[in-house]
Amino acid sequence: MNNIPLHGTYKNTALAGRYITLSDLFPHIENFSSRCTVSVEGHSVLGANLYSLRWGYGPKKILAWSQMHGNESTTTKAVFDIFHFFENSGAYNDAVARFLEQHTLLVLPMLNPDGAASYTRENANQVDLNRDAKKRTQPESQVLRSVFERFKPDLCLNLHDQRTIYGVSGGTSATLSFLAPAADRKRSITPARKTAMQLIAAMSEVLSAHIPGHIGRYDDTFNVNCVGDTFQKKGVPTILFEAGHFPGDYQREQTRKYIFYAFLSLFDIIERPEPPYKKYFDIPENQNHFRDVVLRDISLPEVEGVQSIAIQFKEVLKDDTIRFVPHLDAIGSKLELRGHVEKNLNGKKVLINSHENVFVNEEIVTLTDENGDSIEDFLAI
Structure with a gap:
């Protein structure tokens, strides 16, 4: 060898x-x-x-x-x-x-x-x-x-x-x-x-x-x-x-x-x-049992209790380049999925696409904390 x-x-x-x-x-x-x-x-x-x-x-x-x-x-x-x-x-x-x-x-x-x-x-x-x-x-x-x-x-x-x-x-x-x-x-x-x-x-x-x-x-x-x-x-x-x-x-x-x-x-x-x-x-x-990104210990509007979310990239062809577009894959208080990237946000409130309702399979355009500051660096490839 x-x-x-x-x-x-x-x-x-x-x-x-x-x-x-x-x-x-x-x-x-x-x-x-x-x-x-x-x-x-x-x-x-x-x-x-x-x-x-x-x-x-x-x-x-x-x-x-x-x-x-x-x-x-x-x-x-x-x-x-x-x-x-x-x-x-x-x-x-x-x-x-x-x-x-x-x-x-x-x-x-x-x-x-x-x-x-x-x-x-x-x-x-x-x-x-x-x-x-x-x-x-x-x-x-x-x-x-x-x-x-x-x-x-x-x-x-x-x-x-x-x-x-x-x-x-x-x-x-x-x-x-x-x-x-x-x-x-x-x-x-x-x-x-x-x-x-x-x-x-x-x-x-x-x-x-x-x-x-x-x-x-x-x-x-x-x-x-x-x-x-x-x-x-x-x-x-x-x-x-x-x-x-x-x-x-x-x-x-x-x-x-x-x-x-x-x-x-x-x-x-x-x-x-x-x-x-x-x-x-x-x-x-x-x-x-893997997803691209898992964010743990977060607070979501309209969702009771501490949650975790799993994000999966969809591969999209645009201008002869493959772009990795994040989508919300799963939400759960006891999410057993693993992330290729994982981050514990220690209870931080997270807004997906600047609205309070969250939808599985939704494309994630913006990901911000309660102050409106971007936390999209977790989605960078």
């Missing part, structure tokens, strides 16, 4: 922030075309190219896809960091060459370019592509299935982001969560699922040296409409990656680093441990 590559050396700094579109990727795709095979696998609802990049020529086949949800870009950044690493691996040339000799890696870096442009989870037809695996009503879903059936992968990587609401036991944020999707409603441990579990356990062991207590295990309720569940059911080991919140990192620049390290481990470029698959179950399950 002491000789793990420094992510900053290989980070593709031209791709940064949360708003990543196909136009951002295109010059990098063109640049890599001299080192890998770039193909257009099909087109989105609005006619955007669905690119694939094929690295290596070995018999073990890995299929990965990112930004199936257009507003989930962290893994896309990490994918291009890995591509940059393949090109400029320095002291790791031999390990990279061995990986590319033994494997063929096929990546669709942006499966939902229309959603990426509008910064939406859904595609241009307002369909969640990760709920379209069975019916395949959308062109993007049809392309992914076609690639899967033609490529015949030995391993699939389903790359996503998760919201800041998720944490793990012990009161820490879930910076990175994994799932070996179920292959049936009984959540049977099939051979494919067992392989995925073992690989996740190995990545978790490596990452725990960097972010101890920040790795979670995603819910494994079976859903036949989800792509990962479908591919697992077909007997192909499939791993769900969920890039989450690292403290203070709303642009997910730290999180991308840990995705990069996970890839290095998975691809056996750095030494990968071989824990038994049952270690997968030692990874704590995700818990929905």
Whole structure:
């Protein structure tokens, strides 16, 4: 672990922030075309190219896809960091060459370019592509299935982001969560699922040296409409990656680093441990118990007793920038939610939007004390 590559050396700094579109990727795709095979696998609802990049020529086949949800870009950044690493691996040339000799890696870096442009989870037809695996009503879903059936992968990587609401036991944020999707409603441990579990356990062991207590295990309720569940059911080991919140990192620049390290481990470029698959179950399950800001011990007009409020940011695209807009998420005298930022106001009277009534889900435009002084610094990112 002491000789793990420094992510900053290989980070593709031209791709940064949360708003990543196909136009951002295109010059990098063109640049890599001299080192890998770039193909257009099909087109989105609005006619955007669905690119694939094929690295290596070995018999073990890995299929990965990112930004199936257009507003989930962290893994896309990490994918291009890995591509940059393949090109400029320095002291790791031999390990990279061995990986590319033994494997063929096929990546669709942006499966939902229309959603990426509008910064939406859904595609241009307002369909969640990760709920379209069975019916395949959308062109993007049809392309992914076609690639899967033609490529015949030995391993699939389903790359996503998760919201800041998720944490793990012990009161820490879930910076990175994994799932070996179920292959049936009984959540049977099939051979494919067992392989995925073992690989996740190995990545978790490596990452725990960097972010101890920040790795979670995603819910494994079976859903036949989800792509990962479908591919697992077909007997192909499939791993769900969920890039989450690292403290203070709303642009997910730290999180991308840990995705990069996970890839290095998975691809056996750095030494990968071989824990038994049952270690997968030692990874704590995700818990929905975080909000972005929690203010405790406050007094609210028209609300009796000392209260706490939870504030959650909604991500809004404006002028090609993602803005984090605060909304009131919950009020309670015994609020059990944790905050990524927490502050005890010692009974101070708080006015939300300068009025005395408060409404859950309301956008917070102003947050002031009883003297009219702003306390919005708690909402700064």
